[in-house]
Amino acid sequence: MNFLGKMERKFGKYAIRNLTVYIIATYIIAYFLQFLGRAGLPVLGYLTLDPGLILRGQVWRLISWVLIPPDSFNLITLIILFTYYQLGSVLEKTWGAFLYNVYIFFGLIMTVIGAFILYAFMGDAYTILGYGSQFSTYYVSLSIFLGFALTYPDMQMLLYFFIPIKIKYLAVIDVVYLLYSVVTGNWAGRVVIICSLMNVIVFFLLTRNYSRINPREIHRKKNFKKAVSRGQVNNGGAKHKCAVCGRTEKDDPNLEFRFCSKCKGNYEYCQDHLFTHEHVK
Structure with missing residues (x-):
């Protein structure tokens, strides 16, 4: 944390303010591209995080994968996006724009590294099996919720809009489900989860009182x-x-x-x- 404090004093002026707004914007663009795909224009296939194709010159995939939608658009998705916007905005005000930027971009960078690790072991089977489509900003967005739970564990949320529950208990449920997915899933799923949430793991370890x-x-x-x-x-x-x-x-x-x-x-x-x-x- 002392290191990050020094970095913030030196590079804090370059931090992106209201970063959560840009994250939500990527979701909006992603769902629009998904609509185009259903209309007969399969654009998303050219945006996935595929290291094999990146090494062959399609370098835009290093960034364009953030436009891959994690699921289909519906009312629940709209509510989740609004919740992420609220939580992310509070985190940015609490931590400061620089630390919040580091938290989000570290998760994105680790996701890319995870894809290359998986490709190193699988080779062209990575592309053939379509594992690139599994890499989206779903877990990076989930890290906003988990980061908020680590910062404000006793804050209450309304489950199903009327059941008050402390956010730390919802986070525990998420973590248990993630651990279950890691244990029962394939290697692609494990790499996606672990690498995408590495920012949460590092933040948790750095904020413990040893x-x-x-x-x-x-x-x-x-x-x-x-x-x-x-x-x-x-x-x-x-x-x-x-x-x-x-x-x-x-x-x-x-x-x-x-x-x-x-x-x-x-x-x-x-x-x-x-x-x-x-x-x-």
Whole structure:
């Protein structure tokens, strides 16, 4: 995350604002092309992600595959697109345009890499079996939902428009179904799912708080609890102290401290643990 912060300061001005709008636009174009296909103009066949044809000069397929529709257009699809627009817009405002761009484009790039990995093992059978049509933005769009669930796990959504349920439970259902698909599906399906959702996997691993399983941190917490029970805690005159790592402004004058509104009680955290700590209930 520190690396991404440095990159954002350097390249953040180049980030695409309102990226979700462009994602939705690709769906609209895709369904229009699908309509043309039904009308006798099979355009989509020239847009699929096929490494064999790319290596033969059809380089536009490196990008044009994002116009492959994941399913047929209907009312449910329209509702899903509207939901993706809402979730994606909130994520962009929460993370910032640069990090949101990195998240989406990393998923797209990993999808292309996955296609080339699959082609390396299958050769021309990849083209013959039509595996290129399996690569669409379906899972990349799904990553918007999963990223939102990781950021706001306790936010409620209305299942079937009237059943309130926390978004983290819907995400768990999705993950279980994805794992089932990976186990029972063919290698093409496995590569598509794993590579397309690699952005979610990386984001999940980067946002975990690993300090709580650090032996040194565990030892420090034990000593702190003993000191509290004996009334021996002394901050040395410091005004701020992180409830996780115990650092104060005297340890580093550049540290910033904030109180967490989601924790019950007056718990203060440093900038490194403000967004990664476990909320006190």
